[in-house]
Structure formats: structure tokens, C-alpha cells
Amino acid sequence: MLGLAKRTGARIFQASTSEVYGDPEVHPQPESYWGKVNPVGPRSCYDEGKRCAETLFFDYRRQHNLNIKVARIFNTYGPRMHPNDGRVVSNFIVQALKGEPITLYGDGTQTRSFCYVDDLIEGFVRLMRMPGDFTGPVNLGNPGEFTMIELAERVKDLTGSQSELTYEPLPTDDPKQRQPDIQLANAAMGWEPTVGLIEGLEHTIAYFEQLLAR
Ligand code: UDP
Numbered sequence: 001m002l003g004l005a006k007r008t009g010a011r012i013f014q015a016s017t018s019e020v021y022g023d024p025e026v027h028p029q030p031e032s033y034w035g036k037v038n039p040v041g042p043r044s045c046y047d048e049g050k051r052c053a054e055t056l057f058f059d060y061r062r063q064h065n066l067n068i069k070v071a072r073i074f075n076t077y078g079p080r081m082h083p084n085d086g087r088v089v090s091n092f093i094v095q096a097l098k099g100e101p102i103t104l105y106g107d108g109t110q111t112r113s114f115c116y117v118d119d120l121i122e123g124f125v126r127l128m129r130m131p132g133d134f135t136g137p138v139n140l141g142n143p144g145e146f147t148m149i150e151l152a153e154r155v156k157d158l159t160g161s162q163s164e165l166t167y168e169p170l171p172t173d174d175p176k177q178r179q180p181d182i183q184l185a186n187a188a189m190g191w192e193p194t195v196g197l198i199e200g201l202e203h204t205i206a207y208f209e210q211l212l213a214r
Contacts, residue, residue, distance in 0.1 A: 002060045011067040011128060014057050016137060018074040018178055019047045028179035031137050041173040054137060067132045074141025074180045078117030078200060079207035092152055093208045096161035106170030108149035111177045115142035116200035119193040126189040134188060141180035142193040158201050
């Protein structure tokens with residue numbers, strides 16, 4: 001893809017990830033933080049793959065002056081998620097709507113910061129419209145940070161579900177906390193999220209209600 005962008009003179013976008021920060025020791029995570037990634041664990045293929053992709057993008061930038069745009073995407077959710085993709089927001093909503101136990105991994109005190117999909121897309125559009133000298137990496141995410149227990153409780157409240165909370169083992173190398181520092185996106189692109197967790201969950205729950213009713 002980088003070779004194709006070079007040949008055609010295209011701008012090229014890298015959908016990178018907050019996983020480049022691994023299980024971070026700096027909180028919240030600014031783009032300048034190099035991360036704490038286990039190179040040989042079960043998540044490493046994804047984390048290191050994305051880190052390597054960023055490296056290749058910046059090598060092409062240095063060698064060929066390619067117009068690259070690198071966004072580090074933090075946890076994102078919204079309508080059209082796949083009900084079985086295993087991520088926490090879709091899992092909890094589907095479980096709550098079906099009255100099944102809500103599966104908390106570990107003790108549920110780990111945190112994530114959830115960005116509604118429309119806000120993320122707005123960030124992509126602004127990034128692609130930035131001048132060529134703005135390459136990123138730039139964090140895109142919502143700094144509102146919640147524990148998984150808080151998320152489960154909000155999903156239960158909003159769905160009116162009677163589902164119980166159950167506890168399952170924490171996956172290996174599951175990051176304990178994650179929150180984007182979005183000062184760069186805000187200063188350079190005038191971007192910040194506008195949809196809070198409750199509103200975003202309402203839209204997402206409505207989507208899954210329709211999907212499950214089919
Ligand atoms: N998680 C959970 N129950 C689930 C699915 C995920 O408690 O049914 C936890 C998971 O261990 C992690 C957090 O929710 O701490 C976010 O998981 P997800 O896979 O959505 O995103 P990521 O770990 O990539 O940030």
C-alpha cells in the first residue's frame with residue numbers, strides 16, 4: 001500500500017491504535033510516550049504489528065516524502081459493531097439485552113476511554129484535510145475514562161436489564177488503564193469528542209435492539 005501511494009502520489013492513512021502504548025506507565029498517554037509492550041505475549045502480534053506499520057509509514061515519509069497521516073485510535077464503539085466481535089461494549093450490550101450474565105474479565109477495575117464512532121470519523125476527516133507537514137501520530141479518542149464495572153452498570157441502567165455481573169479470568173497482558181491525551185488533536189485540528197458515554201450507549205443500544213429483534 002505504501003508503494004502504491006508512492007507511485008500514485010496519494011495521501012495514505014494508517015489506522016494505528018492505542019495498543020502501541022501497551023500496558024502504559026504514563027497516564028494519560030501522549031503521542032510522545034513510547035509505550036510498554038510485551039514483544040512475545042498473545043497480544044504482541046497486534047501491538048507490534050501496528051508499531052511496525054507506523055515505522056514503515058515514517059520510513060516512507062523519510063525516504064520518499066510520502067504524505068502520511070497516522071491516527072492512534074483508542075477504544076471506539078457505536079452502531080454497526082458486530083454482535084460477536086468480542087469487544088466489551090458490544091458484549092455487554094448484547095448480554096444485557098438477552099438477559100445473560102455480563103462477563104467482567106478480571107476484577108473489572110481496569111479502565112478504558114470510549115469514543116463514539118461519529119466523533120472518531122470526524123477526527124479522520126480533519127486529519128486527512130491537514131497540510132502535508134502534519135503526519136501525526138495523533139491520538140483520537142474520548143478522554144472520559146471508566147472502569148469496566150462502571151460500563152457494565154451504565155449498560156444495565158440504560159437497557160433496564162436484570163443481568164447479573166459475572167467474573168472471568170483477565171486475558172494475559174490486558175492493559176490496566178488507558179486514556180488518550182488529545183491535546184495535539186485539539187490544538188492542531190480543533191478536534192475533540194462531542195458525544196458522551198451515555199448518549200453514545202443509547203444510540204448503540206438502540207442499534208442492537210433492532211438487530212436482535214430481526
Ligand atoms: N472485557 C470484559 N468483558 C468482556 C470483554 C472485554 O471485561 O466481555 C474487558 C477486557 O478485558 C478489557 C476491556 O474490557 O479490559 C476492553 O476490552 P476490548 O476487547 O473491548 O478492548 P481492548 O482490550 O482492546 O482495549
